[in-house]
Amino acid sequence: MAFTMMFIVIQPSVSAAEEMVLEKVMKEQAKNMRRIAGGIAREDYEQVVRASLAVIDPPHPSSTLGEKLKLMGFLGTDIGRFKELDGNTKERAAALAKTARSQNGEATIAAFQRLQMSCLACHSEFRKSFQDYFNH
Numbered sequence: 134m135a136f137t138m139m140f141i142v143i144q145p146s147v148s149a150a151e152e153m154v155l156e157k158v159m160k161e162q163a164k165n166m167r168r169i170a171g172g173i174a175r176e177d178y179e180q181v182v183r184a185s186l187a188v189i190d191p192p193h194p195s196s197t198l199g200e201k202l203k204l205m206g207f208l209g210t211d212i213g214r215f216k217e218l219d220g221n222t223k224e225r226a227a228a229l230a231k232t233a234r235s236q237n238g239e240a241t242i243a244a245f246q247r248l249q250m251s252c253l254a255c256h257s258e259f260r261k262s263f264q265d266y267f268n269h
């Protein structure tokens with residue numbers, strides 16, 4: 134009975150129509166990556182620095198309790214791995230910001246590539262199962 138109640142309470146806040154915070158964050162990350170690429174193309178290293186720092190801490194609304202519980206249900210014991218991959222992305226974004234400050238084009242491009250690889254690493258491990266779990 135308690136279980137049923139919990140289900141009823143949580144369900145509405147994560148209805149399919151409502152975009153999850155994680156998706157909002159990812160869209161923000163895609164925007165940041167476009168800003169980085171644009172900055173590299175124009176050799177506007179200030180823009181690269183700003184956009185890299187935004188990758189470390191993208192603005193987003195806080196998750197509802199319902200979403201947090203659902204995410205925890207999805208990740209289960211993989212939560213440590215998920216956080217590790219998230220940490221790798223933040224580290225590489227910080228490294229990119231540092232490199233861009235040196236205004237070295239080739240080194241900046243290489244650091245950007247390392248950042249992209251860290252996005253890919255999490256997507257290859259979690260995207261498919263995330264979409265299956267949340268019926269996307």
Ligand code: HEC
Binds near residue numbers: 163
């Ligand atoms: C720790 C895991 C993780 C990391 C790191 C990560 N992502 Fe994601 N990303 C996800 C998951 C899970 C999804 C699937 C979400 C979905 O399909 O709704 C996703 C989906 C996306 C999407 C598709 C969003 C949509 O509207 O369908 C984009 C774009 C994206 N990520 C960009 C990035 C970029 C750029 C980076 C690196 C700067 C990054 N992500 C790093 C986990 C991660």
